[in-house]
Amino acid sequence: MTDAAVSRIRNFSIIAHIDHGKSTLADRLLQSTGTVSDREMKEQFLDSMDLERERGITIKLQAARMNYVSEDGETYVLNLIDTPGHVDFSYEVSRSLAACEGALLVVDASQGVEAQTLANVYLALEHDLEIIPVLNKIDLPGAEPERVKREIEDIIGLDCSNAILASAKEGLGIPEILESIVHLVPSPEDTIEKPLRALIFDSYYDPYRGVIVYFRVMDGQLNKGDRVKLMASGKEYDIDELGVLSPTQVVVDSLHAGEVGYLSASIKAVEDARVGDTITLAKGSAPSPLPGYTEIKPMVFCGLFPSDSEQFEDLREALDKLRLNDAALQYEPETSSAMGFGFRCGFLGLLHMEIVQERLEREYNLDLITTAPSVIYRVTKLDGEVVLIDNPSNLPDPQNRERIEEPYVQVDMIVPEEFVGPLMELSQTRRGDFKDMKYLAQGRTTLTYELPLAEVVSDFFDQMKSRSRGYASMEYQLIGYRENPLVKLDILINGDPVDPLATIVHRDKAYYVGKALVERLKELIPRHQFKIPVQASIGSRVVASEHIPALRKDVLAKCYGGDISRKKKLLQKQAKGKKRLKAIGTVDVPQEAFMAVLKLQ
Numbered sequence: 066m067t068d069a070a071v072s073r074i075r076n077f078s079i080i081a082h083i084d085h086g087k088s089t090l091a092d093r094l095l096q097s098t099g100t101v102s103d104r105e106m107k108e109q110f111l112d113s114m115d116l117e118r119e120r121g122i123t124i125k126l127q128a129a130r131m132n133y134v135s136e137d138g139e140t141y142v143l144n145l146i147d148t149p150g151h152v153d154f155s156y157e158v159s160r161s162l163a164a165c166e167g168a169l170l171v172v173d174a175s176q177g178v179e180a181q182t183l184a185n186v187y188l189a190l191e192h193d194l195e196i197i198p199v200l201n202k203i204d205l206p207g208a209e210p211e212r213v214k215r216e217i218e219d220i221i222g223l224d225c226s227n228a229i230l231a232s233a234k235e236g237l238g239i240p241e242i243l244e245s246i247v248h249l250v251p252s253p254e255d256t257i258e259k260p261l262r263a264l265i266f267d268s269y270y271d272p273y274r275g276v277i278v279y280f281r282v283m284d285g286q287l288n289k290g291d292r293v294k295l296m297a298s299g300k301e302y303d304i305d306e307l308g309v310l311s312p313t314q315v316v317v318d319s320l321h322a323g324e325v326g327y328l329s330a331s332i333k334a335v336e337d338a339r340v341g342d343t344i345t346l347a348k349g350s351a352p353s354p355l356p357g358y359t360e361i362k363p364m365v366f367c368g369l370f371p372s373d374s375e376q377f378e379d380l381r382e383a384l385d386k387l388r389l390n391d392a393a394l395q396y397e398p399e400t401s402s403a404m405g406f407g408f409r410c411g412f413l414g415l416l417h418m419e420i421v422q423e424r425l426e427r428e429y430n431l432d433l434i435t436t437a438p439s440v441i442y443r444v445t446k447l448d449g450e451v452v453l454i455d456n457p458s459n460l461p462d463p464q465n466r467e468r469i470e471e472p473y474v475q476v477d478m479i480v481p482e483e484f485v486g487p488l489m490e491l492s493q494t495r496r497g498d499f500k501d502m503k504y505l506a507q508g509r510t511t512l513t514y515e516l517p518l519a520e521v522v523s524d525f526f527d528q529m530k531s532r533s534r535g536y537a538s539m540e541y542q543l544i545g546y547r548e549n550p551l552v553k554l555d556i557l558i559n560g561d562p563v564d565p566l567a568t569i570v571h572r573d574k575a576y577y578v579g580k581a582l583v584e585r586l587k588e589l590i591p592r593h594q595f596k597i598p599v600q601a602s603i604g605s606r607v608v609a610s611e612h613i614p615a616l617r618k619d620v621l622a623k624c625y626g627g628d629i630s631r632k633k634k635l636l637q638k639q640a641k642g643k644k645r646l647k648a649i650g651t652v653d654v655p656q657e658a659f660m661a662v663l664k665l666q
């Protein structure tokens with residue numbers, strides 16, 4: 066690998082809404098620069114995690130270095146830094162954009178600008194990136210490049226007269242894209258003489274080499290064998306291996322300002338080399354780190370309990386392993402009188418939560434009961450003490466608290482006109498405050514609401530999709546805490562309070578939620594040999610009550626006679642059906658019951 070002159074390096078990323086063709090375009094760029102041969106080309110090289118491929122979304126970002134011979138005869142080094150496409154990971158998006166000088170804005174020419182595109186374009190503009198609009202999928206009969214150009218100009222204010230028309234699928238427009246990267250994206254600043262500062266934009270845990278850190282050198286130079294210091298954590302390490310991603314790892318001796326690469330240094334867990342941290346040299350450190358480092362904090366919490374309590378240690382081990390690779394995952398042991406031993410876990414958002422649950426079950430073979438997600442409430446007690454509550458069952462008693470505040474988010478939606486009504490209604494019933502609405506070209510509208518995060522983490526996204534027949538898109542960001550009259554709603558099954566079913570709700574909705582919840586639980590909890598009362602209460606006041614009638618027949622009743630093998634079969638079948646049940650006292654409660662509260666509003 067030859068040393069690249071700073072003037073011939075271009076660092077860029079691709080901004081796109083999910084499914085607009087980012088991965089397909091990245092593949093084409095790798096192919097047409099000969100970085101990956103056609104034979105080597107696995108479909109969608111950059112999305113390498115299985116789960117990502119299955120869900121068709123990019124979760125972890127990575128990078129690829131390409132050598133490109135331009136029409137001017139010079140060879141350029143193009144570093145593509147991939148970004149995740151989901152709001153849960155917007156901090157990672159922001160760090161990878163900070164490592165670039167330019168971005169391709171890929172918009173599906175048959176669809177148009179979506180909320181996620183907007184969010185990421187604004188991030189790119191904040192970082193002063195040169196943005197090159199690319200209208201993808203022009204091979205589709207429904208493509209309307211002129212309309213979409215106008216839309217980009219209207220909404221983003223970006224000149225689209227030179228927008229590139231492309232089809233990543235058919236390879237159209239690829240040479241134009243490569244030339245534009247060379248001519249429009251500025252080269253990095255030549256700051257090789259300055260003390261080393263490199264920005265970490267991704268890292269992952271490798272069981273053999275420890276953490277592999279992906280970074281962009283912003284200033285100075287880094288050599289194999291150097292002792293480096295991570296400025297946020299203050300920890301020092303000797304570099305074992307230094308290299309570039311082309312796109313597989315290729316070892317090099319040194320990297321200088323403007324270049325993108327990876328290192329390994331026997332770092333034990335990704336939390337020791339966090340995204341956004343600055344790498345400098347242990348001797349001759351830079352005086353200050355690069356701007357913008359923040360420690361990412363979980364926003365959504367839930368309880369994870371093994372349905373078989375013997376799996377508790379296995380769950381702990383699995384979480385410990387996942388955490389090596391996921392600095393944003395938090396957990397601590399939780400004991401619930403109803404559920405036994407488990408963990409309270411914190412996630413960046415709902416997608417992150419789902420991914421972790423799925424990996425625990427799939428990769429570690431665990432059978433888990435998950436409780437409904439909660440946000441962090443800020444409670445001021447009467448004595449002035451402020452406590453953060455991530456588990457509704459820990460809410461201090463009403464006589465002991467002065468006020469409760471809950472996190473609010475600004476939700477931006479892009480909606481076809483005919484669905485504006487249903488989505489306004491949805492936002493209103495979720496306690497939303499209307500903020501803004503703008504008409505765009507071609508019957509599309511932007512809609513902005515401020516909503517309690519708790520209302521968004523229940524099934525808001527699914528509701529938005531179904532009420533707009535899949536056409537609306539949304540994006541949200543935290544805007545702060547607000548006081549509201551909130552109360553804790555307890556659920557009692559067979560007379561016992563079931564702490565994982567407790568929720569915090571608005572006082573005006575408590576009666577309705579309580580009633581709907583007990584009705585739903587009545588449907589979800591199977592009949593037993595005895596009658597089971599199900600109640601919702603606020604403090605000692607019961608607000609709704611139902612009961613599950615006793616079972617009349619048992620499964621063996623039909624097996625008169627002594628056919629033991631048939632009996633066994635039936636019992637086995639029943640045992641299978643029992644999976645994902647948790648025995649609470651003498652009542653078996655199925656997984657769905659713990660999520661029931663999400664589907665009520």
Ligand SMILES: Nc1nc2c(ncn2[C@@H]2O[C@H](COP(=O)(O)OP(=O)(O)OP(=O)(O)O)[C@@H](O)[C@H]2O)c(=O)[nH]1
Nearest residue numbers: 084085086087088089121122123150202232233234
């Ligand atoms: N017709 C057509 N289809 C395309 C084109 N580019 C991509 N696609 C298809 O669009 C779908 C989404 O493409 P991806 O490249 O996976 O989209 P993405 O933006 O990377 O999606 P995420 O990884 O979820 O962010 C795939 O089925 C592609 O085959 C194109 O130019 N024309």
